[in-house]
Structures are given as C-alpha cells and as structure tokens.
Amino acid sequence: MSGLTWKRNLELTLDRRRSFFQGRMHDGILATLPVRLDAEQAWSTFERKWGTYQEGQTRPFPGNEEIFERFVIGLEQRGQVEDDWLPVVYSILDAGESMVGGMFGKPMRFIHRRRNALFSKAETVLTDYSQLPSLSFSLGSPWTQRFLSIQDYFEEHADGNFAQHPCLTIDALNFAVEMRGATQAYLDLYEHPDELRGLMEIGLDYNVRFQEAQMARIAPPADGCFVWLGDWVPFPSAVSLSVDAYVICSVRHYAEFGFEYHRRLIEHFGRGLMHFHCNRTDLAAEVAKLPGLALLQFGGDTRDPVPDIDRVPEMRRAVGEIPLQVACSLREFQTRLAERRLLPNVWYTIGGEALSPDEANGLAEKVRAYRA
Numbered sequence: 001m002s003g004l005t006w007k008r009n010l011e012l013t014l015d016r017r018r019s020f021f022q023g024r025m026h027d028g029i030l031a032t033l034p035v036r037l038d039a040e041q042a043w044s045t046f047e048r049k050w051g052t053y054q055e056g057q058t059r060p061f062p063g064n065e066e067i068f069e070r071f072v073i074g075l076e077q078r079g080q081v082e083d084d085w086l087p088v089v090y091s092i093l094d095a096g097e098s099m100v101g102g103m104f105g106k107p108m109r110f111i112h113r114r115r116n117a118l119f120s121k122a123e124t125v126l127t128d129y130s131q132l133p134s135l136s137f138s139l140g141s142p143w144t145q146r147f148l149s150i151q152d153y154f155e156e157h158a159d160g161n162f163a164q165h166p167c168l169t170i171d172a173l174n175f176a177v178e179m180r181g182a183t184q185a186y187l188d189l190y191e192h193p194d195e196l197r198g199l200m201e202i203g204l205d206y207n208v209r210f211q212e213a214q215m216a217r218i219a220p221p222a223d224g225c226f227v228w229l230g231d232w233v234p235f236p237s238a239v240s241l242s243v244d245a246y247v248i249c250s251v252r253h254y255a256e257f258g259f260e261y262h263r264r265l266i267e268h269f270g271r272g273l274m275h276f277h278c279n280r281t282d283l284a285a286e287v288a289k290l291p292g293l294a295l296l297q298f299g300g301d302t303r304d305p306v307p308d309i310d311r312v313p314e315m316r317r318a319v320g321e322i323p324l325q326v327a328c329s330l331r332e333f334q335t336r337l338a339e340r341r342l343l344p345n346v347w348y349t350i351g352g353e354a355l356s357p358d359e360a361n362g363l364a365e366k367v368r369a370y371r372a
Helices: 010-021 040-050 064-072 099-103 129-134 142-157 172-180 182-191 193-217 251-257 259-269 281-287 308-319 330-338 357-369
Strands: 030-032 108-111 119-122 225-227 231-233 239-242 272-276 293-298 324-329 346-351
Touching: 010 030, 010 231, 030 357, 040 064, 064 142, 099 108, 099 119, 099 142, 099 172, 099 193, 129 193, 142 193, 172 182, 172 193, 172 251, 182 193, 193 251, 193 259, 239 259, 251 259, 251 281, 259 272, 259 281, 272 281, 281 293, 281 308, 293 308, 308 324, 308 330, 324 330, 330 346, 330 357
Parallel strands: 030 346, 239 272, 272 293, 293 324, 324 346
Antiparallel strands: 108 119, 225 231
C-alpha cells in the first residue's frame, strides 16, 4: 500500500507542491535540503546481513528484501525534516538504464556501488537492422518480471509509510543508444534514419506498456500520482522523460527524431517531467514546446564553467512559465536566500555540506517564508 506517513508535515508539503505544479507559486520556491542522518549503525547491520562487495565489483542482482532494506535506511528519520522532500523512492533503480537490453532478452551484468543502487550493463540488442522485424517487447520476459516483482514487494511491505514511483522512460534516441550502442545510434541519424524511426516506434510501445505495468502495481494517491523528478505531482498520471542522448546533437535532430515521440508519450499519460542534463537554452526552447510539460529539471554538465543556478534567468526566458528544477550548493543557496536573489517558480535541490535535522528545519522555515 502506497502512502507517505513518514513525512511529518505532509499536508503542508503537498499544498506547496500543488501550488508549484499548478502554476500558482508566482513568488515562492521549493527546496530539497541536504540532511545528515544518523544511520551508520543501520548500515553496519545491513552489511553484516547481506555481505559486502568491493566498489566496482561484479555481483549478482540483489533480492527484493535486500533492495527494500537498503532503501529504508534513514528514510523515516529523513521524513522528520520539513523541507519539500517526500518519501518516494526509485525502487527499481538497481536495474539501471541498461535494463532495456535485459528486458529485450540480453544477458545483464551488475556492478556494485557501496550503499547505493547497482550499475548495470547489457549486451547490444540490435547489431544489425535486418533483425528489426523480429524485435518485440514482452511483459512476460524474465528480467521484466524480475524488475516488476521489486515493485510488488515494495507495495506489500511499505505499510503506507512511503511510496515508490515508476522508472524513467527510455525512449527515442535514448532507447536507440541502449539497443544499438551510443556510437552506432548517432551514426544511424545519418546512415539509417528510416530504420532508426522504426526502432523508436518499438521503443514507444515498450515505454507505454512498461510504464502502465508499473503504474498498475503502484497504488496511486487520491489526488495525484507518483513520478520520478516530482515524487508526487497533482495530476492523475505523469511520466518522466529525458533528452540525455540529444545534448550533443543539433536542435534539428531533436525536432526530427525526438520531439514527436515525447509528445506522444505525454499525450498518452497526461503530463511529462523532463530530465535535461545540460544548460543548452536552444534545446530547452524546443523541448518547452511539448504540450503538457509540467517540469524541466536542468543542469549537471560538469564541463560548464557557469554554475547551474546562474543559468536560471536564461533558462526561464527559454521555457517561459514551465516550473524549473535546478541543483545548487548549500552555501550559494543560503546566500541568495538571505539576499532575496532566488528566482521564484523554481525547485532548488541543494547539495554540499549536509545539515542536521534541526538545522534543516530552521532553513526550511525560511524557505517557506521566502518571497521573491
């Protein structure tokens, strides 16, 4: 049973989320704060029970109980902080983006990351387009059923304390990268454009069916849904999307080989939340044309010498009034908060030095009072 009882100020947080996603937070902000949790004993107990692997070591895929127990470490304690975070977890994150290859029948390999979800690798699915006619997705494939069983387990054991959301969609060029390999997928834009579009149609079918299978397992709240990037959003249904594979492409390539697939996904599910792993305003302006786009999360390009938070004004000009989500350091956030220099209608996800729960609650109070 899905629920959020581990969030202390749940109703206030949901009200703030409604204002943000419904376009009513004209002078306020949302903020997710970094919190220092007292969880070392719980981690030690977990590692004694489940054993340890070296960082980067190949390991078996964990069982549902192990995955569940890792996710709940510190989760109840984190819920006592009154920022805009919600206890909604990415329960099948261990599958990684390479889960696509596994669900289409290829062997998978999993790499250990200490106290974190695994990193996955799968063999290339489509080495030649002559194989395209025989390519299809089945909800009954072994890895598909394995990943869905994780969500079944979480629903059975969460006891209404926290919730989970479906995975990120992996469609269009992102899907082609997983099926063909990155280099070949980019070459396909020039060498096999028609076949590439055919592959993307298979990806669209896969994403719709796999998202629906996950949504059928996750009990929805009465007045919204659970989705990555937003945790909880005040819409009956929504999906998370990504333009990761397009950040090194021209806008024309997204317009011709991406936009329509995203538009159809959003049209099918109602709303879309976009993961935008760069600061390109030209690409953002094209993405912002998607009907039903409810959030654009941007930034994270380590090669960009300009901090993501300094890109907010130009990104706002590029996307209009679409709510934004951006990461910034704790020090920068606190400075701009005190100086009233944070732009409104933005969800700030704060990194850097972690705060104690009491310190975080003090800062969260200032966030709620902030007016631009």
